[in-house]
Amino acid sequence: MNLFFVTTPLQYICAKEAKMYYQTLGNILVVKVSNNESERVGSQQLIDLIDDSDWDEVIYIRRSLTIPFVINKIRKNYPVVDGFFVSDYVGWYASVFLKNLSFNRYIYIDDGVMTVFQYNSHIKNQLMEVKEKKLYNLWLRVNGLKSIKFVGGHGNVEIFTMFDIDSNIHTVNRNRFSILRGMMSHNIYDGSAPVAFIGDGGVSDATIPESEYMDALNELSANNKGIVYFPHRTESASLTEKVLSVNNLSYYTPSSPIEMEVIKKSLKFSKVLGFGSTALYTLSILDEALPVEFIKINAENYYTKRLAELKLHFERQFNSDAN
CATH class of the missing domain: 3.40.50.720 (NAD(P)-binding Rossmann-like Domain)
Structure with a gap:
């Protein structure tokens, strides 16, 4: 089983391109929908893009408090995830999934131009940063999950990107947007x-x-x-x-x-x-x-x-x- 986690329209476009590029089988899409008014347009565009028939299962997360239930459901049904596809190397939500799931491959997909910045600032040197949410961490522990204090620092990461990134440390595959073209x-x-x-x-x-x-x-x-x-x-x-x-x-x-x-x-x-x-x-x-x-x-x-x-x-x- 492969897990794709997206929060923006572009991430979803890149997730579909990655699914085709890697020829993955058994694909679950997890969609974090923002309730912030400033992100209302983007959230609606994201929802409108999704075709459930493209995925074996689509899970929507509309409230952060439901994340433990989603992770525990995935862990129960799939003790080991083959590929985990996600953007935002230092994202808190992504880190919760990464720390609480067993996976064979971690593939970073684009979150826009942030890929360039995050590669240079964190991915290249596997740097971490503190991003602790104490109340959320308590909620994670109550539901049997590991809490998050540090984000980033993931060593075993592949990169699927539209950007020309020269790396002798990570496997980098270019996203040429075959589906869109x-x-x-x-x-x-x-x-x-x-x-x-x-x-x-x-x-x-x-x-x-x-x-x-x-x-x-x-x-x-x-x-x-x-x-x-x-x-x-x-x-x-x-x-x-x-x-x-x-x-x-x-x-x-x-x-x-x-x-x-x-x-x-x-x-x-x-x-x-x-x-x-x-x-x-x-x-x-x-x-x-x-x-x-x-x-x-x-x-x-x-x-x-x-x-x-x-x-x-x-x-x-x-x-x-x-x-």
């Missing part, structure tokens, strides 16, 4: 189509200053015939109001992740721009002819330094894949 019936790139701007979830004084964010949008508006703006699913109402005031901009609210939206609606773009969205990677894989551009931020802080790191990684990967 098999669904494509058109080319995304069209030189006469509008520019696509992928919104970012990190707009604040401590990350991407709103003033720089809006300056970038206004500059694009002045220099292009048309912009299709895709908001991040956590975008604030106040930012939306300002974005809507930009000239020459079409505000597109997708009903599904942008990768699925592009396929289902046969969307075309002359270029895709953003500050560091995972969609810059995924769309470039779906259509290698599509120009992709990372927008530079002048502000210097931890977040923008990571975006700069991401830009360099993309340029290296793009050049590598082209050769």
Whole structure:
């Protein structure tokens, strides 16, 4: 039996790709659905993507307190899990499953661009960090499970990723989105189509200053015939109001992740721009002819330094894949 644990739409897309790539048999999908209002859109997109017929069993976790019952049910029916597929190397929920299940293989699947950061900061050196939840730990022990104080530090991990990660420590297999590319019936790139701007979830004084964010949008508006703006699913109402005031901009609210939206609606773009969205990677894989551009931020802080790191990684990967 193979267990797949997902919490976001992209994780689910990557889980399906992993299931096909590894040709797994006996597949159980565990879905952690967030009840936070800020994640409502993403949770609904995740639920809408899931086709129960693709899995032997689908288990939804809507309340964290039910996690012990799910794990104990799995342990009772499957003393040893063949493959455990999960994102977020230092995630608390993932660590609860990892510590309380016996498994033969642990396969890390993408959680967007976090893969690049988590590989460099934790996976490569098998680092741990403290993430203790005392009340939850008490609840785990009451239900016969091991509690969690440290997350990460897993040595025996394979990586299934869209990113070009060079490692002589871990087995790395590339996710080329075979399922998504098999669904494509058109080319995304069209030189006469509008520019696509992928919104970012990190707009604040401590990350991407709103003033720089809006300056970038206004500059694009002045220099292009048309912009299709895709908001991040956590975008604030106040930012939306300002974005809507930009000239020459079409505000597109997708009903599904942008990768699925592009396929289902046969969307075309002359270029895709953003500050560091995972969609810059995924769309470039779906259509290698599509120009992709990372927008530079002048502000210097931890977040923008990571975006700069991401830009360099993309340029290296793009050049590598082209050769």
